[in-house]
Amino acid sequence: MPAVNKKLQTRANQVCKCFEVSQDLILRGVDYFIDSCERGLETDDDPTALMMIPTYVTSIPTGHEQGVLLAVDLGGTNFRVVSVTLKGDHTFSLVQAKSPIPLDMMSGTSAMLFQWMSEKIDKFLKTHHSDSLKEGNNFKMGFTFSFPVKQKSLNSGTLTRWTKGFDVSDCVGKDVVALLQEHLDALKVPVTVGALANDTVGTLLARSYTGANKEGETIIGCIFGTGTNGAYAEDVSKIKKLPEDVRKHLKEAGVTQMVINTEWGSFDNQMKILPNTKWDQVVDKNSSNPGVHIFEKRVSGLYMGETLRVVLFDLWKEGLLFKDYATEEALPHRLTTPFNLDTEAMSLFEIDDSTGLKASELKLQQMLRLPTTTEERLVIQQLTRAIAHRSAYLAAIPISALLMKVGAFDGHHVEVDVGADGSVVEFYPGYRTMMRDAVSLTQLGPKGERRLHINISKDGSSVGAALCALSEE
Template identity: 35%
Template sequence: MKILVVSRCLFLMLILCLLVLLPFSDEKGCYYALDLGGTNFRVMRVKLQGNRTIDLKTESYKVPPNIKVGKLHELFDYIAEKICHVIETETDSEIVPGKKRELGFTFSFPVQQTRINSGTLINWTKDYNVQDAIGKDMVKELTRALEKRAVDVNVTALLNDTVGALAGGRFYDSNVVAAVVLGTGTNAAYLEQSENILKPYGPPPESGQMVINTEWGNFNSPLLPLTEYDHALDSDSPNRHKQILEKMVSGRYLGEIVRRILERLADDAALFGDIIPPKLRQHYVLATYNVVEMHSDKSTELSVVEKCLEEVFEISDVSLEKKNVVVKICDIVATRSGRLGAAAIMAILKRLRKDTTKNGESVVVAVDGSLFETYKQLNSCLQKTLSEELVDEQVSKMLLLKHFKDASGIGAAVVAASHSIYT
């Protein structure tokens, strides 16, 4: 089966070794987290209670499209402004005299990282394209923007979103061995035994384990089931020939793949009549949440599909038969995403199997991200593919995919606590 071969090959991707002190779950104190993802970014104030519980305040913001492709200082000035807004809501009980605020920074893009509080951007993914940022230290840029506003914050830790999700998952459940993000983008991180790492990284950690950030979104192989729609989407993207698996799996691209298929059917089979609706040719006009809504439509006349076609493409008077075609396309695209996601998770499980099946312990994969959380059909396909096709019965009984909401941001806060300058 091709999906099994893809799973075997996935560990030929880029891997980054990270010496991260993961939480012990007894951390205490008030810490901040910045979680910069694809669609939104969140600023969080996390009160760690010391017993796997937290008191959480979160504010979510959208990065304006012009800032995503603007200048580096514009991006971080905007982010620093929002951090200030959250800090201004502090209560007296959250302020410790003589102690700087500490912040964990979750940055969902590939960086070259040699220290816990430093990392230079390798390249952008998703729809970011701030050109003067490549090669710059993201912690220094954030610190500079905060200092311009005289905000007393120390950026203690820089994490990829999957490393944050791994830390957040481990904070709640010590059986977590890997973390996956399925949202606007996709990636995974896992815990590897130090002796299995051939890449030089300095003295081995006392724990005997290191965090591996796989950057699996950048995986590419002739074995991937790329279609003409995938090739066209890649050619039109600002990061051509990069993030190929991500472009097949993640929420940034699923709506666009469906749109391209509908456009071809409109051209070749007059799916929506003899005149092609102009908006059907507009790139990324169909969002993945539109696909989720149409795929989930259970009404007899598929009224949700009808409404979406009208509002997004200005297409009306579509027959029930053709609306069913639209739902089927959504199902095909989501099924491929779920099955490829399962293959990628299986690659990590195969890598860890000798360590994770001992003593009959549960194998927990922490999952965060809006796609996994909201797209129930895709979620179901992913889990069904893992349990029924890819893992054997022994592992299937122990394997748990657990959704940890906001894990990447919470993980940044607890890692900041673990690496606190005051400990």
């Protein structure tokens, strides 16, 4: 394979160095994350703190729960309707229908979005549960809503802001459960929305159900996919911002823990710790929510590919790549259009060992209509690896911080389980290994890393939402 010319290689090395994550940054990041958690548990009035949203989920599954329940999941790119059969032996079966969310629904009105969702639920029931419909059964449903909400009970939650490219402005400040129920009722769909669950909460509950302490107690549910977030169970006594009447009620009921949705995608929006390269600044500017979700923009799948695209475009402007294109107008428009290079393509670039990186050549042609030389593809692979490595190393910060915060490794011979879902953590080559490497550099050290198990919690958001609905009974 030919060598890369010295000028281009020198510049590529400089760019990659900008994406390096030092051990010092990781250590400071863990300390600051814990501090941000503590402040977020005290009050909602500190803009520098994590949101630390109380979910009103107060029980973790044992694996013995049984029943047939519905769940819907409004996530990053798809809307899923699922019926879950919990078998009571840590296993479940499910039937699902997945629909890509039309772009006009992501930026239209709340009536458009929730009407569309209700129609999909109605169609699912008629297709898969026609007998139950004929018998007049009413279905209980959990609603996984993967966006920041302020919950006041298990089955109500007010949207605080959109993420992941959504911008349905008239929905902000409204109860999303009430909106969905209203449109279901209007269509006469016999469904009661019994619980609202964030996808990370669902992942925590689903992994707790299936894991059954095989590799230690499940402490964290997390998502590393289109977006990133995490949830864990916190002592009620430490959730100082809970209303006094709620705290009193929980105490009288003997409830000692509540699941917290950290909303860690917003960690360090002020960038006291996180890196902020000039390419990160362009990615932020091109996003639908500039200035917020700064951690997510350095870690999640929605932004990794965009970061690579921005870097490649910058190297073209420096006259180092794609030299056949003299003007920006001449460049393939997909290279100059934000969010046209996805993380799935980076997965291929990461491990491409074909002669002349031919597989990458085909992918770049297909995705961006961009012809490349072998030399350019070698640099693209190098940049891909640097951006993915940074993502995985930063991803270790919240996981390590929460494990430290709850004292997960207190005592001897303790094994700890983390349930993870999302395309990046599941499919990106070597991502979990890189995360573990970074965990060993934190205050937990190599010993903590060895006792940590990060397991994929498949279908976590859907099954977890169903478990939320079950717990409400």
